[in-house]
Amino acid sequence: MNNSSTNDTVSKNNDKYILHSVENALSILDLFFTYEELSPSDVTRYLGINRSTAFRFLVTLERSGYISKTPGAKYRLSAKVSTLGQIAHNRMELISLIHPCLCRISDETGESSHLVIMDTPTHVTFIDKCVGTLWLKMDIMLGYTQYAHITATGKAILAHESDQFINQYIRSAEFEPQTPNSIKDVKELLHLLSQIKEQGYSCDSEEAEIGLTCYAVPLLSISGRPVAAISSSGPTTRMIANKEKHLQALRSAAEQIQKGLQ
Incomplete structure:
Protein backbone atom coordinates (compact mmCIF):
# COMPACT_ATOMS: atom_id res chain seq x y z
CA MET A 1 0.00 0.00 0.00
CA SER A 78 -11.85 37.45 25.44
CA ALA A 79 -8.69 37.86 27.49
CA LYS A 80 -8.89 34.14 28.31
CA VAL A 81 -7.73 33.28 24.80
CA SER A 82 -4.76 35.60 25.20
CA THR A 83 -3.96 33.97 28.52
CA LEU A 84 -4.07 30.51 26.95
CA GLY A 85 -1.75 31.69 24.21
CA GLN A 86 0.68 33.05 26.75
CA ILE A 87 0.57 29.79 28.70
CA ALA A 88 1.29 27.82 25.52
CA HIS A 89 4.14 30.17 24.64
CA ASN A 90 5.64 29.93 28.13
CA ARG A 91 5.47 26.14 28.03
CA MET A 92 7.22 26.05 24.68
CA GLU A 93 9.91 28.37 26.01
CA LEU A 94 10.29 26.22 29.11
CA ILE A 95 10.55 23.01 27.09
CA SER A 96 13.06 24.61 24.69
CA LEU A 97 15.24 25.66 27.63
CA ILE A 98 15.04 22.41 29.57
CA HIS A 99 14.91 19.60 27.00
CA PRO A 100 18.70 19.47 26.40
CA CYS A 101 19.18 19.09 30.15
CA LEU A 102 16.69 16.21 30.27
CA CYS A 103 18.63 14.48 27.52
CA ARG A 104 21.87 14.95 29.42
CA ILE A 105 20.32 13.46 32.57
CA SER A 106 19.16 10.41 30.60
CA ASP A 107 22.55 10.08 28.89
CA GLU A 108 24.34 10.14 32.24
CA THR A 109 21.98 7.78 34.07
CA GLY A 110 20.44 5.62 31.35
CA GLU A 111 17.00 6.25 32.91
CA SER A 112 14.07 8.36 31.72
CA SER A 113 13.84 12.01 32.72
CA HIS A 114 10.75 14.23 32.82
CA LEU A 115 9.70 17.87 33.02
CA VAL A 116 6.54 18.50 35.05
CA ILE A 117 4.51 21.60 35.89
CA MET A 118 1.72 22.26 38.38
CA ASP A 119 -1.10 22.66 35.89
CA THR A 120 -4.01 23.11 38.31
CA PRO A 121 -4.27 23.72 42.07
CA THR A 122 -4.15 19.94 42.59
CA HIS A 123 -2.61 18.22 39.56
CA VAL A 124 0.77 18.14 37.86
CA THR A 125 1.19 17.56 34.11
CA PHE A 126 4.11 15.87 32.35
CA ILE A 127 5.03 18.22 29.47
CA ASP A 128 8.38 16.89 28.26
CA LYS A 129 10.59 13.82 28.57
CA CYS A 130 13.71 12.05 27.41
CA VAL A 131 13.31 8.26 27.41
CA GLY A 132 16.09 6.20 28.95
CA THR A 133 18.31 3.75 27.07
CA LEU A 134 18.32 0.89 29.59
CA TRP A 135 15.95 -2.05 29.59
CA LEU A 136 12.65 -1.77 31.52
CA LYS A 137 12.61 1.97 30.94
CA MET A 138 9.90 4.26 32.29
CA ASP A 139 7.95 6.08 29.57
CA ILE A 140 5.10 8.31 30.73
CA MET A 141 2.84 9.75 28.03
CA LEU A 142 3.14 13.51 27.64
CA GLY A 143 0.05 15.27 28.94
CA TYR A 144 -0.39 12.72 31.72
CA THR A 145 -1.80 14.34 34.87
CA GLN A 146 -1.83 13.16 38.47
CA TYR A 147 -2.38 14.48 41.98
CA ALA A 148 0.82 16.25 42.98
CA HIS A 149 1.38 14.28 46.19
CA ILE A 150 1.46 10.97 44.27
CA THR A 151 4.50 11.98 42.20
CA ALA A 152 8.05 12.93 43.17
CA THR A 153 7.91 15.99 40.90
CA GLY A 154 4.61 17.11 42.40
CA LYS A 155 5.96 16.83 45.94
CA ALA A 156 9.10 18.76 44.94
CA ILE A 157 6.86 21.59 43.71
CA LEU A 158 4.47 21.49 46.67
CA ALA A 159 7.36 21.65 49.14
CA HIS A 160 8.23 25.12 47.84
CA GLU A 161 4.70 26.48 47.48
CA SER A 162 3.17 28.95 49.95
CA ASP A 163 1.27 27.82 53.03
CA GLN A 164 -1.88 29.22 51.44
CA PHE A 165 -1.38 27.11 48.31
CA ILE A 166 -0.69 23.96 50.34
CA ASN A 167 -3.74 24.53 52.54
CA GLN A 168 -5.90 24.85 49.43
CA TYR A 169 -4.32 21.70 48.02
CA ILE A 170 -5.09 19.75 51.18
CA ARG A 171 -8.74 20.83 51.06
CA SER A 172 -9.10 19.81 47.39
CA ALA A 173 -6.95 16.70 46.88
CA GLU A 174 -8.06 13.12 47.42
CA PHE A 175 -5.77 10.86 49.42
CA GLU A 176 -6.61 7.52 47.84
CA PRO A 177 -3.54 5.20 47.99
CA GLN A 178 -2.29 3.87 44.66
CA THR A 179 0.01 1.36 46.38
CA PRO A 180 0.75 0.38 50.01
CA ASN A 181 3.55 2.99 49.94
CA SER A 182 1.33 5.92 48.90
CA ILE A 183 0.84 8.93 51.17
CA LYS A 184 -2.24 8.14 53.21
CA ASP A 185 -3.22 11.42 54.84
CA VAL A 186 -2.51 15.12 55.31
CA LYS A 187 -0.28 14.62 58.33
CA GLU A 188 2.07 12.35 56.39
CA LEU A 189 2.14 14.77 53.43
CA LEU A 190 3.03 17.78 55.57
CA HIS A 191 5.83 15.87 57.28
CA LEU A 192 7.27 14.82 53.90
CA LEU A 193 7.03 18.32 52.42
CA SER A 194 9.03 19.73 55.33
CA GLN A 195 11.66 17.03 54.82
CA ILE A 196 11.78 17.59 51.06
CA LYS A 197 12.29 21.34 51.42
CA GLU A 198 15.15 20.76 53.83
CA GLN A 199 16.97 18.10 51.77
CA GLY A 200 16.32 19.71 48.38
CA TYR A 201 14.89 16.70 46.56
CA SER A 202 11.87 14.39 46.68
CA CYS A 203 11.31 10.71 46.05
CA ASP A 204 8.50 8.51 44.82
CA SER A 205 9.32 5.21 46.50
CA GLU A 206 6.90 2.94 44.66
CA GLU A 207 4.05 5.24 45.70
CA ALA A 208 2.49 5.46 42.25
CA GLU A 209 3.43 1.98 41.01
CA ILE A 210 5.19 -0.95 42.62
CA GLY A 211 8.63 -1.52 41.09
CA LEU A 212 9.18 2.10 40.01
CA THR A 213 11.15 4.76 41.88
CA CYS A 214 11.63 8.41 40.98
CA TYR A 215 13.85 11.22 42.27
CA ALA A 216 12.98 14.87 41.56
CA VAL A 217 14.20 18.39 42.23
CA PRO A 218 12.28 21.67 41.86
CA LEU A 219 13.10 24.44 39.43
CA LEU A 220 12.81 27.74 41.28
CA SER A 221 12.48 31.28 39.96
CA ILE A 222 14.67 34.06 41.26
CA SER A 223 11.96 34.79 43.85
CA GLY A 224 12.03 31.19 45.07
CA ARG A 225 8.71 30.23 43.51
CA PRO A 226 8.53 26.71 42.01
CA VAL A 227 8.20 26.99 38.23
CA ALA A 228 8.41 23.26 37.50
CA ALA A 229 10.29 20.12 38.51
CA ILE A 230 12.55 17.63 36.75
CA SER A 231 12.92 13.96 37.58
CA SER A 232 14.77 10.76 36.87
CA SER A 233 12.75 7.54 36.99
CA GLY A 234 13.24 3.82 36.55
CA PRO A 235 13.09 0.36 38.14
CA THR A 236 13.48 0.54 41.92
CA THR A 237 16.55 -1.70 42.18
CA ARG A 238 18.55 0.37 39.69
CA MET A 239 17.36 3.69 41.05
CA ILE A 240 18.32 2.90 44.65
CA ALA A 241 21.70 1.49 43.63
CA ASN A 242 22.51 4.70 41.72
CA LYS A 243 20.69 7.25 43.88
CA GLU A 244 23.61 9.65 44.32
CA LYS A 245 24.34 9.58 40.59
CA HIS A 246 20.75 10.54 39.85
CA LEU A 247 20.68 13.31 42.43
CA GLN A 248 23.96 14.74 41.16
CA ALA A 249 22.66 14.78 37.57
CA LEU A 250 19.37 16.39 38.63
CA ARG A 251 21.01 19.04 40.81
CA SER A 252 23.52 19.93 38.12
CA ALA A 253 20.76 20.28 35.54
CA ALA A 254 18.57 22.33 37.91
CA GLU A 255 21.43 24.71 38.62
CA GLN A 256 21.98 25.31 34.90
CA ILE A 257 18.26 25.65 34.17
CA GLN A 258 17.66 28.12 36.99
CA LYS A 259 20.30 30.44 35.54
CA GLY A 260 18.21 30.53 32.37
CA LEU A 261 15.02 31.23 34.35
CA GLN A 262 16.48 34.37 35.95
Missing part, protein backbone atom coordinates in the same frame (compact mmCIF):
# COMPACT_ATOMS: atom_id res chain seq x y z
CA ASN A 2 1.41 3.43 -0.95
CA ASN A 3 1.68 6.36 1.47
CA SER A 4 -1.35 8.14 -0.03
CA SER A 5 -3.60 5.10 0.51
CA THR A 6 -2.27 4.65 4.03
CA ASN A 7 -2.94 8.28 4.91
CA ASP A 8 -6.48 8.07 3.48
CA THR A 9 -7.20 4.98 5.59
CA VAL A 10 -5.88 6.63 8.76
CA SER A 11 -7.94 9.76 8.03
CA LYS A 12 -11.13 7.72 7.56
CA ASN A 13 -10.49 5.77 10.76
CA ASN A 14 -9.99 9.00 12.69
CA ASP A 15 -13.17 10.59 11.31
CA LYS A 16 -15.36 8.35 13.46
CA TYR A 17 -13.89 9.94 16.60
CA ILE A 18 -14.66 13.52 15.54
CA LEU A 19 -17.27 15.43 17.58
CA HIS A 20 -18.77 17.72 14.99
CA SER A 21 -20.20 20.12 17.58
CA VAL A 22 -16.70 20.69 18.94
CA GLU A 23 -15.35 20.99 15.41
CA ASN A 24 -17.94 23.69 14.65
CA ALA A 25 -17.15 25.60 17.85
CA LEU A 26 -13.45 25.59 16.98
CA SER A 27 -14.28 26.73 13.45
CA ILE A 28 -16.03 29.75 14.96
CA LEU A 29 -12.95 30.55 17.03
CA ASP A 30 -10.87 30.24 13.87
CA LEU A 31 -12.97 33.00 12.29
CA PHE A 32 -11.64 35.43 14.89
CA PHE A 33 -8.19 35.10 13.30
CA THR A 34 -9.66 37.10 10.43
CA TYR A 35 -12.52 39.11 11.96
CA GLU A 36 -12.30 41.19 15.12
CA GLU A 37 -16.05 40.99 15.81
CA LEU A 38 -18.74 38.58 14.64
CA SER A 39 -22.53 38.38 14.91
CA PRO A 40 -24.61 35.19 14.66
CA SER A 41 -25.50 36.25 11.10
CA ASP A 42 -21.80 36.59 10.26
CA VAL A 43 -21.11 33.08 11.52
CA THR A 44 -24.05 31.76 9.52
CA ARG A 45 -22.69 33.39 6.36
CA TYR A 46 -19.10 32.24 6.79
CA LEU A 47 -19.70 28.67 8.04
CA GLY A 48 -22.98 27.79 6.36
CA ILE A 49 -24.82 26.83 9.57
CA ASN A 50 -28.25 28.17 10.50
CA ARG A 51 -28.54 31.29 12.62
CA SER A 52 -30.02 29.66 15.73
CA THR A 53 -27.19 27.11 15.79
CA ALA A 54 -24.62 29.86 15.35
CA PHE A 55 -26.20 31.80 18.20
CA ARG A 56 -26.09 28.77 20.54
CA PHE A 57 -22.41 28.18 19.75
CA LEU A 58 -21.59 31.82 20.44
CA VAL A 59 -23.49 31.84 23.75
CA THR A 60 -21.73 28.63 24.80
CA LEU A 61 -18.31 30.06 23.95
CA GLU A 62 -19.23 33.24 25.84
CA ARG A 63 -20.30 31.30 28.92
CA SER A 64 -17.02 29.34 28.78
CA GLY A 65 -15.12 32.62 28.77
CA TYR A 66 -13.53 32.35 25.33
CA ILE A 67 -15.46 35.24 23.77
CA SER A 68 -17.32 38.27 25.13
CA LYS A 69 -20.37 40.16 23.90
CA THR A 70 -20.03 43.78 22.78
CA PRO A 71 -22.60 46.55 23.35
CA GLY A 72 -23.42 46.20 19.66
CA ALA A 73 -24.56 42.58 20.16
CA LYS A 74 -21.51 41.17 18.41
CA TYR A 75 -18.81 38.92 19.85
CA ARG A 76 -15.05 39.23 20.15
CA LEU A 77 -12.27 37.14 21.67
Whole structure:
Protein backbone atom coordinates (compact mmCIF):
# COMPACT_ATOMS: atom_id res chain seq x y z
CA MET A 1 0.00 0.00 0.00
CA ASN A 2 1.41 3.43 -0.95
CA ASN A 3 1.68 6.36 1.47
CA SER A 4 -1.35 8.14 -0.03
CA SER A 5 -3.60 5.10 0.51
CA THR A 6 -2.27 4.65 4.03
CA ASN A 7 -2.94 8.28 4.91
CA ASP A 8 -6.48 8.07 3.48
CA THR A 9 -7.20 4.98 5.59
CA VAL A 10 -5.88 6.63 8.76
CA SER A 11 -7.94 9.76 8.03
CA LYS A 12 -11.13 7.72 7.56
CA ASN A 13 -10.49 5.77 10.76
CA ASN A 14 -9.99 9.00 12.69
CA ASP A 15 -13.17 10.59 11.31
CA LYS A 16 -15.36 8.35 13.46
CA TYR A 17 -13.89 9.94 16.60
CA ILE A 18 -14.66 13.52 15.54
CA LEU A 19 -17.27 15.43 17.58
CA HIS A 20 -18.77 17.72 14.99
CA SER A 21 -20.20 20.12 17.58
CA VAL A 22 -16.70 20.69 18.94
CA GLU A 23 -15.35 20.99 15.41
CA ASN A 24 -17.94 23.69 14.65
CA ALA A 25 -17.15 25.60 17.85
CA LEU A 26 -13.45 25.59 16.98
CA SER A 27 -14.28 26.73 13.45
CA ILE A 28 -16.03 29.75 14.96
CA LEU A 29 -12.95 30.55 17.03
CA ASP A 30 -10.87 30.24 13.87
CA LEU A 31 -12.97 33.00 12.29
CA PHE A 32 -11.64 35.43 14.89
CA PHE A 33 -8.19 35.10 13.30
CA THR A 34 -9.66 37.10 10.43
CA TYR A 35 -12.52 39.11 11.96
CA GLU A 36 -12.30 41.19 15.12
CA GLU A 37 -16.05 40.99 15.81
CA LEU A 38 -18.74 38.58 14.64
CA SER A 39 -22.53 38.38 14.91
CA PRO A 40 -24.61 35.19 14.66
CA SER A 41 -25.50 36.25 11.10
CA ASP A 42 -21.80 36.59 10.26
CA VAL A 43 -21.11 33.08 11.52
CA THR A 44 -24.05 31.76 9.52
CA ARG A 45 -22.69 33.39 6.36
CA TYR A 46 -19.10 32.24 6.79
CA LEU A 47 -19.70 28.67 8.04
CA GLY A 48 -22.98 27.79 6.36
CA ILE A 49 -24.82 26.83 9.57
CA ASN A 50 -28.25 28.17 10.50
CA ARG A 51 -28.54 31.29 12.62
CA SER A 52 -30.02 29.66 15.73
CA THR A 53 -27.19 27.11 15.79
CA ALA A 54 -24.62 29.86 15.35
CA PHE A 55 -26.20 31.80 18.20
CA ARG A 56 -26.09 28.77 20.54
CA PHE A 57 -22.41 28.18 19.75
CA LEU A 58 -21.59 31.82 20.44
CA VAL A 59 -23.49 31.84 23.75
CA THR A 60 -21.73 28.63 24.80
CA LEU A 61 -18.31 30.06 23.95
CA GLU A 62 -19.23 33.24 25.84
CA ARG A 63 -20.30 31.30 28.92
CA SER A 64 -17.02 29.34 28.78
CA GLY A 65 -15.12 32.62 28.77
CA TYR A 66 -13.53 32.35 25.33
CA ILE A 67 -15.46 35.24 23.77
CA SER A 68 -17.32 38.27 25.13
CA LYS A 69 -20.37 40.16 23.90
CA THR A 70 -20.03 43.78 22.78
CA PRO A 71 -22.60 46.55 23.35
CA GLY A 72 -23.42 46.20 19.66
CA ALA A 73 -24.56 42.58 20.16
CA LYS A 74 -21.51 41.17 18.41
CA TYR A 75 -18.81 38.92 19.85
CA ARG A 76 -15.05 39.23 20.15
CA LEU A 77 -12.27 37.14 21.67
CA SER A 78 -11.85 37.45 25.44
CA ALA A 79 -8.69 37.86 27.49
CA LYS A 80 -8.89 34.14 28.31
CA VAL A 81 -7.73 33.28 24.80
CA SER A 82 -4.76 35.60 25.20
CA THR A 83 -3.96 33.97 28.52
CA LEU A 84 -4.07 30.51 26.95
CA GLY A 85 -1.75 31.69 24.21
CA GLN A 86 0.68 33.05 26.75
CA ILE A 87 0.57 29.79 28.70
CA ALA A 88 1.29 27.82 25.52
CA HIS A 89 4.14 30.17 24.64
CA ASN A 90 5.64 29.93 28.13
CA ARG A 91 5.47 26.14 28.03
CA MET A 92 7.22 26.05 24.68
CA GLU A 93 9.91 28.37 26.01
CA LEU A 94 10.29 26.22 29.11
CA ILE A 95 10.55 23.01 27.09
CA SER A 96 13.06 24.61 24.69
CA LEU A 97 15.24 25.66 27.63
CA ILE A 98 15.04 22.41 29.57
CA HIS A 99 14.91 19.60 27.00
CA PRO A 100 18.70 19.47 26.40
CA CYS A 101 19.18 19.09 30.15
CA LEU A 102 16.69 16.21 30.27
CA CYS A 103 18.63 14.48 27.52
CA ARG A 104 21.87 14.95 29.42
CA ILE A 105 20.32 13.46 32.57
CA SER A 106 19.16 10.41 30.60
CA ASP A 107 22.55 10.08 28.89
CA GLU A 108 24.34 10.14 32.24
CA THR A 109 21.98 7.78 34.07
CA GLY A 110 20.44 5.62 31.35
CA GLU A 111 17.00 6.25 32.91
CA SER A 112 14.07 8.36 31.72
CA SER A 113 13.84 12.01 32.72
CA HIS A 114 10.75 14.23 32.82
CA LEU A 115 9.70 17.87 33.02
CA VAL A 116 6.54 18.50 35.05
CA ILE A 117 4.51 21.60 35.89
CA MET A 118 1.72 22.26 38.38
CA ASP A 119 -1.10 22.66 35.89
CA THR A 120 -4.01 23.11 38.31
CA PRO A 121 -4.27 23.72 42.07
CA THR A 122 -4.15 19.94 42.59
CA HIS A 123 -2.61 18.22 39.56
CA VAL A 124 0.77 18.14 37.86
CA THR A 125 1.19 17.56 34.11
CA PHE A 126 4.11 15.87 32.35
CA ILE A 127 5.03 18.22 29.47
CA ASP A 128 8.38 16.89 28.26
CA LYS A 129 10.59 13.82 28.57
CA CYS A 130 13.71 12.05 27.41
CA VAL A 131 13.31 8.26 27.41
CA GLY A 132 16.09 6.20 28.95
CA THR A 133 18.31 3.75 27.07
CA LEU A 134 18.32 0.89 29.59
CA TRP A 135 15.95 -2.05 29.59
CA LEU A 136 12.65 -1.77 31.52
CA LYS A 137 12.61 1.97 30.94
CA MET A 138 9.90 4.26 32.29
CA ASP A 139 7.95 6.08 29.57
CA ILE A 140 5.10 8.31 30.73
CA MET A 141 2.84 9.75 28.03
CA LEU A 142 3.14 13.51 27.64
CA GLY A 143 0.05 15.27 28.94
CA TYR A 144 -0.39 12.72 31.72
CA THR A 145 -1.80 14.34 34.87
CA GLN A 146 -1.83 13.16 38.47
CA TYR A 147 -2.38 14.48 41.98
CA ALA A 148 0.82 16.25 42.98
CA HIS A 149 1.38 14.28 46.19
CA ILE A 150 1.46 10.97 44.27
CA THR A 151 4.50 11.98 42.20
CA ALA A 152 8.05 12.93 43.17
CA THR A 153 7.91 15.99 40.90
CA GLY A 154 4.61 17.11 42.40
CA LYS A 155 5.96 16.83 45.94
CA ALA A 156 9.10 18.76 44.94
CA ILE A 157 6.86 21.59 43.71
CA LEU A 158 4.47 21.49 46.67
CA ALA A 159 7.36 21.65 49.14
CA HIS A 160 8.23 25.12 47.84
CA GLU A 161 4.70 26.48 47.48
CA SER A 162 3.17 28.95 49.95
CA ASP A 163 1.27 27.82 53.03
CA GLN A 164 -1.88 29.22 51.44
CA PHE A 165 -1.38 27.11 48.31
CA ILE A 166 -0.69 23.96 50.34
CA ASN A 167 -3.74 24.53 52.54
CA GLN A 168 -5.90 24.85 49.43
CA TYR A 169 -4.32 21.70 48.02
CA ILE A 170 -5.09 19.75 51.18
CA ARG A 171 -8.74 20.83 51.06
CA SER A 172 -9.10 19.81 47.39
CA ALA A 173 -6.95 16.70 46.88
CA GLU A 174 -8.06 13.12 47.42
CA PHE A 175 -5.77 10.86 49.42
CA GLU A 176 -6.61 7.52 47.84
CA PRO A 177 -3.54 5.20 47.99
CA GLN A 178 -2.29 3.87 44.66
CA THR A 179 0.01 1.36 46.38
CA PRO A 180 0.75 0.38 50.01
CA ASN A 181 3.55 2.99 49.94
CA SER A 182 1.33 5.92 48.90
CA ILE A 183 0.84 8.93 51.17
CA LYS A 184 -2.24 8.14 53.21
CA ASP A 185 -3.22 11.42 54.84
CA VAL A 186 -2.51 15.12 55.31
CA LYS A 187 -0.28 14.62 58.33
CA GLU A 188 2.07 12.35 56.39
CA LEU A 189 2.14 14.77 53.43
CA LEU A 190 3.03 17.78 55.57
CA HIS A 191 5.83 15.87 57.28
CA LEU A 192 7.27 14.82 53.90
CA LEU A 193 7.03 18.32 52.42
CA SER A 194 9.03 19.73 55.33
CA GLN A 195 11.66 17.03 54.82
CA ILE A 196 11.78 17.59 51.06
CA LYS A 197 12.29 21.34 51.42
CA GLU A 198 15.15 20.76 53.83
CA GLN A 199 16.97 18.10 51.77
CA GLY A 200 16.32 19.71 48.38
CA TYR A 201 14.89 16.70 46.56
CA SER A 202 11.87 14.39 46.68
CA CYS A 203 11.31 10.71 46.05
CA ASP A 204 8.50 8.51 44.82
CA SER A 205 9.32 5.21 46.50
CA GLU A 206 6.90 2.94 44.66
CA GLU A 207 4.05 5.24 45.70
CA ALA A 208 2.49 5.46 42.25
CA GLU A 209 3.43 1.98 41.01
CA ILE A 210 5.19 -0.95 42.62
CA GLY A 211 8.63 -1.52 41.09
CA LEU A 212 9.18 2.10 40.01
CA THR A 213 11.15 4.76 41.88
CA CYS A 214 11.63 8.41 40.98
CA TYR A 215 13.85 11.22 42.27
CA ALA A 216 12.98 14.87 41.56
CA VAL A 217 14.20 18.39 42.23
CA PRO A 218 12.28 21.67 41.86
CA LEU A 219 13.10 24.44 39.43
CA LEU A 220 12.81 27.74 41.28
CA SER A 221 12.48 31.28 39.96
CA ILE A 222 14.67 34.06 41.26
CA SER A 223 11.96 34.79 43.85
CA GLY A 224 12.03 31.19 45.07
CA ARG A 225 8.71 30.23 43.51
CA PRO A 226 8.53 26.71 42.01
CA VAL A 227 8.20 26.99 38.23
CA ALA A 228 8.41 23.26 37.50
CA ALA A 229 10.29 20.12 38.51
CA ILE A 230 12.55 17.63 36.75
CA SER A 231 12.92 13.96 37.58
CA SER A 232 14.77 10.76 36.87
CA SER A 233 12.75 7.54 36.99
CA GLY A 234 13.24 3.82 36.55
CA PRO A 235 13.09 0.36 38.14
CA THR A 236 13.48 0.54 41.92
CA THR A 237 16.55 -1.70 42.18
CA ARG A 238 18.55 0.37 39.69
CA MET A 239 17.36 3.69 41.05
CA ILE A 240 18.32 2.90 44.65
CA ALA A 241 21.70 1.49 43.63
CA ASN A 242 22.51 4.70 41.72
CA LYS A 243 20.69 7.25 43.88
CA GLU A 244 23.61 9.65 44.32
CA LYS A 245 24.34 9.58 40.59
CA HIS A 246 20.75 10.54 39.85
CA LEU A 247 20.68 13.31 42.43
CA GLN A 248 23.96 14.74 41.16
CA ALA A 249 22.66 14.78 37.57
CA LEU A 250 19.37 16.39 38.63
CA ARG A 251 21.01 19.04 40.81
CA SER A 252 23.52 19.93 38.12
CA ALA A 253 20.76 20.28 35.54
CA ALA A 254 18.57 22.33 37.91
CA GLU A 255 21.43 24.71 38.62
CA GLN A 256 21.98 25.31 34.90
CA ILE A 257 18.26 25.65 34.17
CA GLN A 258 17.66 28.12 36.99
CA LYS A 259 20.30 30.44 35.54
CA GLY A 260 18.21 30.53 32.37
CA LEU A 261 15.02 31.23 34.35
CA GLN A 262 16.48 34.37 35.95
